Every structure is written in structure tokens, then in C-alpha cells.
Amino acid sequence: MKRQELLQLANNWFTDQDWKPFKFQKDTWTAYLQKKNGLLNAPTGSGKTYALWVPIVLDYIKKNPDFKTKHKKGLKAIWITPLRALSVEIEQAASRFAEEMGTKFTVGIRTGDTPQKERAAQKKSMPDLLITTPESLHLLLSSKNYPKMFKDLQAVVVDEWHELLGTKRGVQVELGLSRVKTISKDLRIWGISATIGNLQQAREVLLGPDSEALDNSVMIRANIKKKINVRSIIPAKMEKFPWRGHLGLHLLDEVVPIIKNSRTTLLFTNTRSQCELWFQKLMNKYPEFAGEVAMHHGSINKETRLWVEQAIRNESLKAVVCTSSLDLGVDFAPVETIIQIGGPKGVARFLQRAGRSGHQPGKESMIHFLPTHAIELIEASALQKAVEKKAVEDRIPYLMSYDVLVQYLNTLAVSDGFLPKDIYPEIASTFCFQGITEDEWRWILNFITKGSQSLQAYDEYKKVEIKEDGTFKINNRAVAMRHRLQIGTIVSDAMLSVKYMKGGYIGTIEEWFVSKLKPGDTFTFAGGILELVHIKNMQVLVRKSSKKTSKVPSWQGGRMTFSAQMSELLRQEMYLAATLGEKESRSRELTALKSIFKRQKRESIIPKNNEFLIESFKTREGFHAIFYPFEGRFVHEALGSLLAYRISLLSPISFSIAFNDYGFELLSDQEIDMQQVLDNDLFSSEYLMDDLYKSLNATEMARRKFRDIAVVAGLVFTGYPNKLVKNKHLQSNSQLLFSVFRDYENDNLLYQQAFRETFEHQLEEGRLRESLERIHSQNIVWKKCEKPTPFSFPIITDRLREKLSSEKLEDRIKRMLQQLEN
Template sequence: MTQKELIHIAENWFQNQGWKPFPFQKKTWRAFLEGKHGLLNAPTGSGKTYALWFPIVLNYIKHNPDYKTRHKKGLKAIWITPLRALSQEIKQSAERITQDLETQMTVGIRTGDTSTKERARQRKTMPDLLITTPESLHLLLSSKEYAKTFANCSAVVVDEWHELLGSKRGVQMELGISRLKTVCKNLRIWGISATIGNLEQAQQVLLGAMSPQLENSILVKANLNKKITVKSIIPKKMETFPWRGHLGLHLLDEVVPIINNSKTTLLFTNTRSQCEIWFQKILEKYPEFAGEIAMHHGSINKETRLWVEQAIRNESLKAVVCTSSLDLGVDFAPVETVIQIGGPKGVARFLQRAGRSGHRPGKESVIYFLPTHAIELIEAAAMQKAVRNSAVEDRIPYLNSFDVLIQYLTTLAVSDGFYPEEIYPEIKQTFCYQAISEEQWQWLLNFLVMGSQSLKSYDEYKKVEVEDDGKFKVNNRAVGIRHRFQIGTIVGDAHISVRYQKGGYIGSIEEYFISKLSPGDVFTFAGRNLEFIRIKGMAAHVKNSTKRTNKVPSWMGGRLSFSAKMSELLRQELYTAELPVEKQSREIKSLLPMFLKQREESIVPQPHQFLIETFKTRDGYHHIFYPFEGRAIHEGMSSLLAYRISLLAPITCSLAFNDYGFELLSDKEIDIQAILDNNLFTTDYMLSDLQKSLNSNEMARRKFRDIAVISGMVFTGYPEKGVKMKHLQSSSELLFDVFKDFEDDNLLYQQAFTETFEHQLEEGRLRLALERIAQQEIVWRKCERPTPFSFPIITDRLREKLSNEKLADRIKRMTAKLT
């Protein structure tokens, strides 16, 4: 069949559905059938799944003209999804095509949720089209004779590539693809990505730096001008002294009419604890919503989550309070409205959430922005600009993640073994390891066989043997079993399951929250008040309680920080506060009372100014700096400045920071002028000052735990018999200390420091921020009392010490005094 005839089959199918294919879909079909590789950039809900399932099936028809009568079994294409939740949707789309076109192709799923029975069936005969996750792909590579399984595979599609890029799962994908390129003769590699700033680089990472695939590739952009409308919910009465979490719930009454006027509404919160609180409060105040509103977050059990997703599809729920667990690809046509509670901290995340409403080609997406304190309205205005100018963040890919490489080489050694001279060129072609040196490669091979230099007398670190012909192979069955259990790069804080005493499973919570509870304590989780009884094994036993509580589990993920793009947009928006009124957005105008109050004591900074405020309260001397760079940068910058100040005057400070600025609180006054004269914001010696100021050893030690787990130096335990987090922490800390004292050139030890500075403290961004401040005029204001800008930072520090009720009283008193 000619290409024209094949494409005609697809067009006919679309016509029968009453649809018309988009130009980007046809362009992708043609490119694929011509044998090209590529990256498809398309927004959620635009038909991207059909853009790639179709050419895969058409290609099969082309090579098997008698496809309706004869069928050759075996794997023909792999579709990788980062989220298990999406696999059902993707499977339905594929089956619709294979069945309507009367091919006899089978579609299967293989993820962590796949039953043992189904896996055994797949071992005998693989489905023609397989939907799987990065981890499950590597599990297949760890099975014997995997090359036969993949031999006739003609395509690999990586969905939601922007989500994997810039994470170790992305590196895992690069390595998996590097192997498939060699094993499958006619492989086409395609990625699907929503909008990110660095699309060209994303394509390079997917296909491999300097690879022949990159030269024969195409970037297809779906230019669908999806209309996104952002509406801010502006409070009737504007608070002049804002603080986090207080305003949000006051706007509850504004949210209910929005819910009532829509078929289905998703309320996105940034954290699971916020999700729990909102769900409780809506039901408390509006009991008539019982049965019509549900909650969805990653720690609730799978059955409940699936039930909620299905209930949204068949429109039996009015509203769902959720977290990023519903960010990606779950395809809900009936969702009309999305409400974002609090700043989403990044443009891409906000657009992704907006796209959940009107999830159909050509439909308008409406997203309401509900601020949790007044300053967040500036974020709302910045978001509207971002949407208008489609300004989105870059995703920065990892380089030289040796832990992932060690895991991958062990995977190959567990299956059929590997020859280093064959694998090295494949690895050099990936983006992550393009700069790996011969010397580093040799070190890694030695590590696989002997463990590291300082551990070579311990047999447990010797996993791989070198056979006579030079093949690296794992011959010990126990090593193979343990390795397969631990394939993957997601290392969270250990999760403890929450169960009723009689055995009903409710969900899972991070271990560090449970470790703070005593028997009898009551906390809110999954929409219920639960009394903690005891911990048994890896489960926390609880019973229902009628007592009121303000304890809500907080998860580490709640510490989101601004992206660089977001900080830049926020500063630009804030600077408009000094412009004539007609040039201001609705949000900035509504903040006028707060800006007037700010100007009484201080200033609202302009583009050429950097603001520092100092004042004294009963807590001590407050010194507040406003870079507006996001929490992660302020964490690094505050300790850097505190360290530099301590060199000039012996002083101890406690630090507090949020997305707008940071505070140094001390018992003695700091002479700001003296330290400014000493070039406080210089980038000279930045790295060494940073290492001394932050307990960089402590941070690297925490990072090293993940590296030790991913590289397999520390075993996390068998399913149901997990190793407690504190044991993992202590075994990885022992290794860290051994390397620190006896082997500081160990690549994994060094990697812990690189990752701490590059990914956690974003050293590059910190440097740029310091350079920007050095160019600005520094305005230092000695204030009599706290200013509206400083209020969220001070109250955030109090939050750590006081319970919610006491905090609200204390802040009421503070506000009364200030106004």
C-alpha cells in the first residue's frame, strides 16, 4: 500500500467518528511512515494519542497486506507512560483503532498494578502493543533473552516526556532507549511533550546527543490556539497584613456558587494537607454537598482513586478537591471548571491544570485563581501574562547520574550479561553520559565487580562476575532477585500504610509525620478524623474519632518553590504597582490598600531597586531582604549572607524564608551599612562560602541516601517487609562517612554534592540572582514596625512553633496593634 492509501484509511476512520484530523496529526503520520523519529509538542486534550497510535497500526498494515486473515504474534510497539493511572485511557484509544480497522492486534498493559497471572501470560506471548512505565521496561530488560522479546519492535513512544525530562526517570528512559536502538533493527523513537521552554533540547535528550536518529528527526508542533481564561477571585475586603492560609478559607463562600454553576469542578491544592483541610471545611459549612464531593490525592488507596476518576467521567460528582495526582493526562470531558487554590509556583503546572477543563479540541479552558494571602494576587496577575505570552519554563536534564547507570548495567548483567566494549558506545550516545570518560567507565566496571576501593573486603558489594570471554554477568540468584525488586529511581520518604485495627486500608503517609504522633493523638486523613493507636510492622493502626483536631499530615512535597520563569514574571508584575492606574491589572489595583500601608513605613520596590527592611519586635531584631526569587534560592541565599555577616561580627541568626524574601532574626542589631560596604552580594567565593554556610555535608548525606538506594548499595527490603527509613538512613550514612574519610574520589560520593548544589540549591540561579542584585540600587529602610511585605515571612516562622488556633489569635493581636 502507498502512503496515500494508508493515510486515507486513517482519514476515513476519523470521518466515521464525525471528526476531522488536525494538520499536526497528519504531519506526524507522514513523518512516521517515512521512517523518521521525532518529538510531538501538543497540549493535553488535543488528540495526541491518535497522532501516534495510528501510524504504528498503519505501518503494521503496510508490511502485512493480509493482516485481516493472518496474524503474527509478538511485540510490535511500546508506549511508555510516566503514570500508571493513564494506562487504561491509552489502552482504550489503541483498541478502538485496532478493532475498527479489523487488525488482530492485541493491546496489553504492564505496570506495577499488573497481576501476576497477566505477567505470566505476557511471558509466554507478548501483546502486539504494550503500554508500560520506565520501571517496567527495565524489568523486561532484566529478563533472560530479552533481545528476542524486542527483536520485532518497530516503535517506542514516550508520553508526557516533559514530565520525565529533568528527572532520573528521564535518565532511565535514555538508557532503555539506547539499548533498544541496538536490539530492534527498524526502531522509530517518538516522544510526546506538552509545552516546555527548551523543546529542541528535549528532542536531543530523547534521541541521544550526536546520534544518527537525531539527524533523521522532526519536531512537530500542534499550533492549536487553545483559549485559556484566568479569573482571579478577589476578596471584597482586602487585608493589609497578609498571611498564608488565612485568606483562602475566608473565600469559601465565593467558591460555592462557582461549583454550583458548573457540571463538575476540580479544586487543585498544592499540598495533600491543604487538600484534606478544604475537603473538611466545605462539608462542615455546606453539609448538602455530602455524597457529591470527593477527594483525590496520591496517598489515598487505589480503589478509592479509581472510583473518584470514574465518578468524574459519568458526572456523578459535583466537585473533587485534589492535588497534582490529577495534573496529568487523566482525560475528563465533563470537567467545566478548575479552581487553583494558592499560587501553583510554576507556569507549566498552571497551564497543565487549566487544560483539565474544556478538555476537548477547540474548547475554552477556564481556571479560577484563589489566593491564600493578598500577595498571591500578584502571582495571579503574573500568571495571566504568562498565559497571554505562552511563557513556559525549561526542564534541565541531568548529567552523569552514575547511580542510574550502575543500576542499568546491573540490570543487563542480571539478564543475559553484557560486554563493556559493546555497551560503552551506546552509553556515550545518550545525552546524560555524552561526556563520560574512559577512566570513569573503568571505575564503574570495577565498582560492579568489586564494590568500591574501601569496601572490597565485603562480599555483599560484589555483585557482578567477569566470565572468561570478558562478559559481565550476575550468576548469583539472590542478587538477581533483590535487584529486580529495586529497579527504579523514585526514592521517597518511606511510606507507612494507614489501616483500621480490623484491617481496612485507608492510604499511606510519610513515615516522618507518623513518627511525631503519640498513641491517642487525633489527625485528619482521607477526609476522616482518625485516632492513632500504634505502629505495627509498616502499618499505622487507627480508629475513627469524633474529636476535633488541627493535626493534618504534611508531606515533603509541600515545599514547592517558584521556578525561575515564575520569579521573573512576579517581579515584572510587582513593579507595575508604581505605574499609573490605567496601566495596572485588576489584581494590582485591588492591592492598593496594602501598597499604601507598605509605603507608610517603607517602599514598593521598582526594577532598579533592591529592598532591605529592619525593625525590632519582642522576638528580636528583624532584617528582611526581598529578592523575589522563590523559596529554594532564598534558602541558599539566606545562609550564604548569614555566614558572610558572621565573618564581620560574631552574631547568631535564625532564618525564615518564603517565595518573596527571607529574614535574618537576631538578638543583636546588624549594622546593614557596614556589611553592604563589605560587598555582601558578591559572587566571588560563592561556592566555598555556600559549602561552609550550609551544612552541605548534611544535605549531601541526605541526597546520598537516594543515590545509595538507586545504585543498589543499600537494599530497601522485599515487598511488605520494607526496611525502615531510619535503617536505610543509617546504613547509607555509614557508607557516606566511610567514603568521606577513606575514598573521597568515589564517583557516587561526589555525585551527592553535585546534585545538592545543582538541583537542590540551584547554584546557577543563585549566582544570576546575586549578579542582578549587585546591579541594583540597595534601599535600606529602618522601620518602626513590621510592614505588609514582611508579615507573611514573620508569621510563617511563628507557624512552626504554634498550633493553628493559637497562631490565629496571636496574628489577630499583631494585626490589631499594627492597624
């Protein structure tokens, strides 16, 4: 069958559904049938599954003219998705098309949720299309005779590639593809990505730099102009001194009409604790929503999550309060409106969430922005401009993730074993390991066979044996089983199961939060108030409580930071506010903030483009110095520590440091000599690394990072499924190894990786350097103020909140406000 006839088959099928294929779908079909690899840039809900699944089936029809009567069994395509929730939808769409085209194609799912019986059946007879996750792909590579399974593979599609890129799961995909490419000579590789700043680089990472696959590839963009309508919920009465304490709950009454006027609304919060709180308050104040409003976050049990997702599809829910657990994928056509509570901290995340509404080709997306404090309205104004300009962040890919490489080599050693001379070129062809040297490669091989120089005396680290023919192989069955259980790169804080005393699983909660509770304490979880009875064998046993007040669990993933893109947009908006005259037109948000800006200008200034603002004032707490780089929490945490350290070198003084996304505060019981700070050029980027090491206790941060690296590399075992190792034991085991490497083997590549990741990914050293250089080029304006200013207020109240209970905090803030309003 000629290509034109094949394409006509697809066009006819679309016509039968009363659909019309988009240009990007047709372009992708043609490119695939021309044996091209590629990256498809398409938004969620635009029909991207059919863009790639259709040509895979058409290609099979072309190669098998008697496809209706004869079926050649075996794995022909793999569809990798980061989220298990997506796999069901992909399966339904793929099965439908394959069946209606008259093929006998089978579609299977293999993820962490797939029952053991089904996995065993798949091993005996693989489906034609396997929908799976990066972890499950590696589990297949750990099977005996895996090359036989992959030999007829024609296509690998990596869905939501932008989500995997910039994570170690992305590195897993790179390594998996490097192996499969060698086995299957005719393989075509495609990625599907939403818009990110570095799409060209995303294609290079997927296909491998300087590879034949990259040379024979295309980038296809779905230029679908999806209209996104952004509206801010502006409080009727604007507070002059904004603070983050109430998490936006004072605007609860503004949200209800929006929910009532939409088919279905998703309320996105940034943290699970905020999600719990919003759900609780909504139900308390509006009991008529019972049964119509639900909650969805990653720690609620799977059955509840799946029920909520199904209920959205069936239109049996009016609203769902959720976190990033619903950011991706799942196709919810009934969702009309999104409410974003608090700044989303990044443009890509905001666009992704907006796209959950009107989640069908041609539909408009509606997103309401609800500020948790007034100054967040500046973010709303900045986001609207970002949406217009499509100014989206880059996703920075990982380089030299030795822990993932060690895990991967152990995976290959568990299966049929590997010969280093065959595997080294494959690994060096990936983006992540393009710079690996022969010395580093030898170190890695030595590490998996002998356990590195300082661990040679311990047999447990000698996992891989070298056979006479030079094959590296794991022969010990117990080692192989433990390795298979631990394949993956997502390392979270130890999670404990929450269960009722009488039985019934509710969800999971982080160990560090529960460790602060005593029996009898109550906490809000999964929409109810629970009383802790006791903790036993990694299980939190609870009963329902009728108490009205309770602690809200906070998860350590809680506080997100601004992306560099968002920081830049925010600064531009702030500079605009500083220069606009009274009569000049401005956005609704900036207009609403007029009273705050007026007060800020009265007490201090709003910094212009070429100005860096420092404010100092005295309260009964002590002497405050507030700095405003507008660079996001993580950068401010590092900048605050760096500056405190440099000031202490000039004169002995101790500080407490507070920070938010707009700036940071140094608080001391003695006056800070600001003139000395300015005269000694303390914002210089010289000696940055040395000073950071000393000021931030970088060794301690690297030690925490090393725990994750040790788990991924298999240096510590997290336990069997029903008998997980306690987090404190994992921590102490990895800390012990960290100390051994520090004292006796500091050229250990995994030890060095912990420091590199701390600086590159956690402290964002590159961004920190750029911030210091920008401050260096600006005019520093130091304002001696009489009292706290509107801009400083959110930072001060954030610090108080770490120390005070919510009731005491509210009282304290009311008193502060009374003094300031005078």
C-alpha cells in the same frame, strides 16, 4: 498499499467517528510513514494518542497486505507513560482503532499494578502494543533472552516526555532506548511533550545527541490555540497585612457558587495537607455536598483513587479536591472549571492544570485563582501575562547520574549478561552520559564487580562476576531477585500503611509525620478524623474518632518553590505596581491591592526595576532585617544562610532565618549593623561555593541526597514487598557508607554525585549566582521602618507558624494586626 491510500484509510475512519483530523495529526502520520523519528508538541486533550498510534497500525497494514487473515505475533510497539492512570485510556483508544481497522492487534498493559499472572502470560506471548512505564521497561531488560522479545520492535512512543525529562526516570528512558536501538534496526522513536521552554533540547535528549536518529527527525507542533480564561477570586475586604495562615479558607463561601454552577470542578491544592484541610472544611460547612465532593491525592489507596477518577468521567461528582496527582493525563471531559488554591509556583504547572478543564479539542479552559494571602494576587496578575505569552519553563535534564547507570548495568547483568565493549558506545551515545570518560567507565565496572576500593572486603557489594569470555553476569539468584525488586529511581520517604484496627486499608503516610504522634492522638486523613492506636510492622493502626480538632499530616514534598520563570514574571509585575500612577489602568488584581501598596509605600517602598529593598525594624521578638529578591523559597533559604554566615565573619552574631517565595528574614537579639553589610559587599558571588559549604552545612544536605543515590545504585536494600526496611535503618546504612567514602575514598563517583546534585538541583547554584549578580547591579535601598510592613508580614507569620499551634498563631496574629492597624 501506497502512502496516500493508507492515509485515506485513517481519514475515512475519522469521518466515520464524525471527527476531522487536525493538521498536526496528519503531519505526524506522514512523517512516521516516511520512517522519521520525532517530537510531537501537543497539549493534553488534543488527540495526540491517535496522532501516533494511527501511523503505527498503518505501517503494519502496509508491510502485511494479508493482515486481515494472518497475524504475525510479537511485540511491535512500546508506549511509555509516566503515569499508570494514563495506561487504561491509551489502551482503550489503541484497541478501538486497531480493531475497527480489521487488524488482530492485541494491546497489553504492564505496570506496577499488573497482576503477576498477567505478567507471566505476557512473557510467553507478548502483545503487539505494550503500554508500560520506564521501570517496567527495565524489568523487561532484566529478563533472560530479552533481545528475542525486542527484535521485531518497530516503534517506541514516550508520552508526557516533558514530565520525565529533568528526572532520573528520564535517564532510565535514555538508557533503555540506547539498548533497544541496537537490537531493533528499524526502530522509530517518538516523544509527545506539552510546551516547555527547551523543546529542541528535549528532542535531543530523547533521540541522543549527534545520533542518526536525531538527524532523521522532525519537530511537529500542534498550533492549537486553546483559549485559557483566568479569573482571580478577589476578597470583598482586602486585609492590609496579608498572611498565609488560613490557606485561603476565608474564601470558602466564594468557591461554592463556582462549584454549583459547573458540571464538575477540580480544586487543585499545592500540598496533600492543604487538600485534606480544604476537603474537611468544605464538608463541615456544606454537608449537602456529601457524596458529591471527593478527594484525590497520591497517598490515598489505589481503589479510592480509581473510583474518584471513574466518578469524574461518569459526572457523578460535583467537585474533587486534589493535588498534582490529577495534574496529568487522565481524560476528564466533564470537567468545566478548575480552581487553583494558592500560587502554583510555575507557569507550566498552571497551564497543565488549566488544561484539565475543557479537556477536548476546541473547548475553552476556565481556571479560577484563589489567593491564600493577598500578595498572591500579584502572582495571579503575572500568570495571566505568562498565559498570553506562553512563557513556559525549561526542564533541565540530568547529567552523569552514575547511580542510574550502576542500576542499569546490574539490570543487564541479571539478564544474559553484557560485554562492556558493546555497551560502552551505547551509553556514551545518550545525552546523560555523553561526557563519560574511559576512567569513569572503568571505575563503574570495578564498582559493580568489586564494590569500589573501600568496600572490597565485603562480599555483598561484589554483585557482578566476570565470566571467562569477558561477559559481566550476576549469577547469584538472591542478588538478582533483590535487584529486580528495587528497579526504579523514585525514592520517597518511608511510607507506612494506614489501616483500621478491624481491617481495611486507607492509604499511606510518611514515617516522619507519624513518628511525632502518640497513641490517642488524632489526625485528619483521607477526609476523616482518625485516632492513632499503635504502630506495628510499618503499619499505622487507627480507629475513627469523633473529635473535632486534629493534626493535619504534612508531607515533606509539601512546600514548592517558584520557578526562575515565575520569579522573573513576579518581579516585572512588582516593578509595574511601583511605577503606576494613581490614575493609570492596571489589572483587576493590582487594583484590588491598592490599599496594601499604599500602606507599603507609606511604611517603606515598592522596589523598582533597578532597586533591591532591605527593611529593618525592631519588635519584642528582636531585630529584624528583611531582604526581597523575589526568587523563590529554595534560593532564599540558601541566600539567607549565606548572608548570615558572611555577617557572622564580620562580627559574632547569631540569627534565626525565615523565608518565603518573596524574600527572607534574619532575626537576631542584637542590632544588625546594616551599614557594615553594605560596605563589605556581602552580596558578591565570589567564593560562593566555599561560603555555601560552610553556611548551609552542605555535607549534611549531601548526606541526605546520598541516601537516595545509595538506594538507586543498590548499595542499600529497601526490603521485600511485605517486609520493608525501616527508614531509620536505610538512613543509618547509607550514612555509614557516606562516612566511609568521605574518610577513605572521596573520589568515589557516587559520593561526588551527592554533592553535585545538592548544588545543581536542590540549591540551584546557577540561579543563586544569577540572583547575587542581579542584586549586585541594583541600587540597594535600605529602609529603617518603625514596624513590620505589609510585604514583610507573610514572612514573619510563616516563621511563627513553625513554632505555634494554629489556634495560638491566630491569636498572636490578631494581636499583631491590632497594633499594626493603629
